[in-house]
Amino acid sequence: MTQSHRIDAKLGGGQIDRTKTLRFTFDGLPYQGHPGDTLASALLANGVRLMGRSFKYHRPRGPLSAGSEEPNALVELRTGARQEPNTRATVVELFDGLTANSQNRWPSLRFDAMGINDKLSAFFAAGFYYKTFMWPKSFWEKLYEPIIRRAAGLGSVTREEDPDEYDKGFLHCDLLVIGAGPAGLMAALTAGRAGKRVILADEDFRMGGRLNAETYAVGDVPGADWAAASVAELATMPNVRLMTRTTVMGAFDHGIYGAVERVADHLPTPAKGKPRQSLWRIYSGRAILAAGATERPIAFENNDRPGILLAGALRAYANRWGVKVGERVAIFTNNDDGLRSALDLQAKGVDVVAVIDSRQGGSLLPGIRHLQGAEVIDTSGKLGLASIAVRQANGRSENIAIDALGVSGGWNPNVNIHSHHRSRPVYDPGIAAFIPGSDGPPGLLVAGAAAGQMSTHAALKTGRDAAVAALELSRSPDLPEAEDMPIRITPLWHVAHGKGRAWIDQQNDVTVKDVKLAHQENFTSVEHLKRYTTLGMATDQGKTGNVIGLAVMAELTGRSIPETGTTIYRPPYTPVALGALAGRSRGREFRPFRLTPSHHWAREQGAVFVEVGNWLRTQWIPKPGETEWRQSVDREVLATRKSVGICDVTTLGKIDIQGTDAGAFLDRVYANTFSTLPVGKCRYGLMLREDGIVFDDGTTARMGEHEYVMTTTTANAVTVFRHLEFCRQCLWPEMDVQLISTTEAWAQFSVAGPNARKLLEKIVDQDISDAAFPYMGAGNITVCGGLRARLFRISFSGELAYEIAVPTRYGDALLREMLARGAEYDPVVYGTEALGVMRVEKGHVAGGELNGQSTALNMGLGRMVSKKKDSIGMVLSQREGLTDENGYRLVGVKPVDPNGKLTAGSHFLEKGAAPVAANDGGWLTSKVYSPHLGHDIALGYLKAGDKKIGQRMRIVNLLSGLDTEVEIVSPHMFDPEGERLRG
Amino acid sequence: MRYSGFRVIAEALTGHKGWKPVWRDPDPKPDYDYIIIGGGGHGLATAYYLAKEFGQARIAVLEKGYLGGGNVGRNTTIIRSNYLLDGNEPFYEFSLKLWEGLEQDFNYNAMVSQRGIINLIHTDAQRDAATRRGNAMILHGADARLLSRDEVRQMYPWLNFDNARFPIKGALMQPRGGTVRHDAVAWGYARGADSRGVDLIQNCEVTGMRIENGRIKGVETTRGYIGAKKVGVAVAGSSSKVMAHAGMRLPIESHVLQAFVSEGLKPLIDGVMTFGAGHFYVSQSDKGGLVFGGDIDGYNSYAQRGNLPVIEDVAEGGMALMPAIGRVRLLRTWGGIMDMSMDGSPIIDKTHIEGLYFNGGWCYGGFKATPASGWCFAHLLAKDESHITARAYRFDRFLKGLMIDEKGQGATPNLH
């Protein structure tokens, strides 16, 4: 039995290609469909109505709609790593080999054990869980919640990495048109013909919107043909970009819209190198929302069975896809559009056995049993609709056997995107629906059914007029002829009848009873209603249910619908894959890499790298035979201190500061003084934030009268530059100062150790003897026969040390050259770990101490803050909380027993003190193993630490049980007199 | 009326006819002893504890919209007490302890669920900082564990362990951290306050304050003037607006923080997780949605909505951490207005106007603080002195240099 419900092609083929057959499976069973089908239309064509289960009661469900508003027909599409939960069968474009499975059921869709919830529904009324499961207290996490969590959720998600790629981009246009129905097409034609840059986006894979689902004419051709011709005309315009399968998901500030293009969802897998989906950020001068309208159902008892659809969806399946959902069909309507559905179905050879029209009067449909003043009061059928109970105008009830029912409660304009800036829609009693309010996103106009202009003529006209108005066009093209039927609707929100359940939000199983209970308990604000009952919080975000829910609440409270209010829609318009929002920033490409000039050399050596921000720095370089990282680091430290070591320090920020006020400027931004620094010298600088906390530190050299080179920490290179620009432009705009970053222009190496000078003498062309180039000297030099370079005699390691810089392209070669020419000194290249060991040995502050919470005083550098001049942070650094005599001070720490272990982050306690906060003395900021001293050493912030030098305390790590007796020492634990660095 | 499982069954069998309104809708009286401005979590908790724990009466809560419509109704529902600094940790631990007994206390199931929170570590420096923090937590009587990479992998084997830009090196865990059904917190406190005689007055916006001789006399509202002996302000993102009625400027900026929920999924994530190398944190609600968030948008805003760059940034963080969620769909975004303070920590203090008290500056950490904030604010209002755990939350800490700056970002609210 294949495609038993496909309408004979002779009655109108629909927009499917019957010449080609596509094979697919649903729950393991094979089916066939055609190109142009959705998964839902193809399943319906095969007589499959049951496609899912509801969230709470696990009620059997089929599709309610034929579009993206679908609450019921959710499936797990594809398998394995590409499994996609909660996918609406109504928008899945059929492809050959498609695999889908039902979800949220066990063991099978037809027999779902969780269907027991439906029988127990009386106990699961809205908000029941707030009133129970409280005793005994410990049972919530152990018993109740695990059961609830397992039962809840919809589809299941794979644990495998998504194998597909996602792309992003930016588009710019004069006019963005959202939706390619009659209004959108006419707007795009109007703007496109005027030569404007237009983007026309539609979520469907076929443009035309509702015209594809209708039979009436536009001009002298069927609407769908007019749409196709219009699309063809637009496609010839170079100034127009047509984007099918593209959902505009949100309106953001200043004309920026987010849109997701489903590039390859209609293919088994994306073509190699191509994305599955692309996120486009569209920068529009103006935009027109022409998103159409969504039909809403009417709440009546058991209105959720498979086979009960929106009347317009029944019509769409018949007209567009050539599918009759049932053999015997009835329509239940409160408006004239429902009658149109009945006529269209009849024209497709469907047996329309009755039209149940809740209204009285008016003309009767010819050739159809048209029951006026009647209502559907109940339905039956286990896994699909079998019959309906109708209460006629005279009060008599009648059962009618049918297998499909179309319900029309009126049409809701798709105002969603218009309310993304929190504009509240307003109620239009003429169409019994909400239309866009007045304070939508600036630059966004609304046209067509989205604006409540429901006829085809009105859509074409408002589409054209919106484009003319948005772009202030001088010419307004003529419109094709089209139907202009008035809206005739008498609101009916729910059918008052017996005690059964009438569904409002089908996915979340919110019924009229739940709204009544919310009212009874005084959750009457629409927001309370939503939150208490979960109305509108399912994957369809209430596109079909919300208005009914609030109308029912309005009835209960005796307020009007406008008085009752409405909740607003928020982005996204329909759910968006997280992969598309992330784009290419994932895995190793989450953030770009920054590689140092010595990276290639280090990789050759088998170096271990560490992430420092986006930089990859050499952490250590293991030698053959070294099995543990400490062996490598100890060797690097010892070799440096014994002879000479080289470290790539390019990552430190470098800022060129020039101008006649450069010195004065530095005096303002540094706590200490730089204007007095002689040319050819450098100085350690301490930079504060305005709140007096240490911001950054580094060495700054005076290269000329009006020329300084500042270095910053690696971490703060960007923020320091930003801060300097703030000072320069906003605080002291008349200073003659120019700034430019040179961080990446220079490859810079630290060369440290007793033989540092000897090694450099083999490289540097000039005299660098102690006399010619003393401690804290700085200057432009040349190396290796004339290459321009910079030399700074500064030391982080405490050794005789220099930093030498060459243009970055020569960095790799310089390193190799230093190693080759200095081979006799056995130079070692050391990484960040050894660097850390040596700076801790010397008591220099770095990341652990520069934590944004510490003052110069805390670091033992209080005297560096000059009060003789104004500088950033000087005044506020004098506040009492920052000058506490017994505040934290930087100290050195060593274990009393050389085998004693330390851990950074451990806290200080006095001996015998209980581990409670009142006894907390501070913490270890940095810890290393000192191969020279032969034991762990650390730096730490200790309360009144400067007064505790020589005392014994404990270092406690309560996370690991570590408890080590330590001696508090000066932070300068190695060569405290600094004899080595002046050597 | 008392809620219980038996009651639910009895009502189910009798057509749910017996459920009573969870709160009244009283008209405002001419005057009260206490007016709490703000019917969000903090305001409702304050009123509840004022009545229940401090024996006070003649209390009103004035709410400009609907109860629980502020940040208590638009957050990512996380509770934890994993703070570092002495000024903060005792307070948040007090709050966590109150959460642990809350449902039994106010007879409402707010689904307090302590499934644990882990803060992932990606660098050695982060491990050092986590060690410092974990120790501080334990010193203050809270719970903390440092997890190795393998332990994290055992919990969540499908995180990105093999191809990460910033590899996971471990985590700091607080087993007692977790989530709470946020709306239920507001409703539970509201119900508890209402049943103790507190007037909860909705749709009542404060438009002015009557201050005479340095003393508050009452407030002007959209529902008329209401007199009060004491007025407590707990309005989060609207703090500057309301306090401007008293002529005050605050060390606070209002910023929008977006939050996100995915479509419902079968269980994937048990506890709460934060990514340490980007702006992303996530948990999964009992209903199945992944609830997640990231950084604030970063500019002053009262708009309760955000922009696309932050949405993308958060998704990038999510994908970097959990490569399996590429096909999971974002269902809904929303925004709340955060009262971002100058050091990232709150203020619960008197003002220079007698009888006017302030509670704010919660940044994006206000939800977890709800019980303690209410308790401590009630304490301050009733006794005119700070609760022992909230003594550091003073206005003058900025003048005195006693900031409580967990992140070390200084006077830059959008970086806290």
Add this chain to the structure above:
Amino acid sequence: MVSLQPLTALGRREATTVTQGPLSITERSDVALASVAVRKGRGTDLAKAAEKADIPLPGPATHQPGTPYSAFWITPEMWFVEAPYASHELIADLLKHALGDAASITEQTDAWVAFDLTAPDLAPLLERLCNVDYAAQPEGYATRTVMDHLGVYLIKHGRGSARIYGPRSSAESLLHAIETAAHSVW
């Protein structure tokens, strides 16, 4: 004279070209670059000296070609000046000589990686890389923008010809991003 062997930003001995469909991406290591900033109150002096030395100092968002010096605007009162590396390796010294103390001059040659892109139309590529309305911009448009989280300069030489200056340390990541985007397009 100098015994050291330079590496390109991509870590190669010679600059190379990568192609992807109609797109070619050529690393340019033969461009010398320096920043020129006006000293306060010296705008007229600088303009005169620059004119004399044939150094263009174009207006905002503009690149002005010339021989040997081309230049593009960076920020108010600051430009990047380009010249052939072979003849102008010491571009900062040469500019200082030409412009004197009316300007602050800083060598920038090795702070950047330069990629020249050519294809019949670069707009479909660049719309996936950065928020620049490339099609709508005139030739000679020069702007800073963001690609793959990296701050870069983009100079439009024509519909199918552009140069990108990106941070040198991220040359490989930037190239990868361009190549990946190109795969999406072509």
Add this chain to the structure above:
Amino acid sequence: MIIHHPILGPRDAQEFVYLGDASLIDRPDGMTAGVEAFHDYLYQRTNPAGEHQELWYHEQGDRSWLVVTRNTVTHEITKVELAREVARARGRTK
């Protein structure tokens, strides 16, 4: 959001880094003002719901600091100036 840069025209706000209230231009003189003045300058904010003058830095652009007048309720931007010019107009010198 889009900021209309006075020199470069419309630019995406993503290219900018936000600092805060433009009153941060009005830094007191550290040699004459005391802790209270600096406290008010650094910590106290008007934080209006409505028009707000604020500092944005064009980090991924031309590095200009801008003073943007923006409504914090609607996000509408009504004026954008170079901060340097605003600072000069407010009498800031060296």
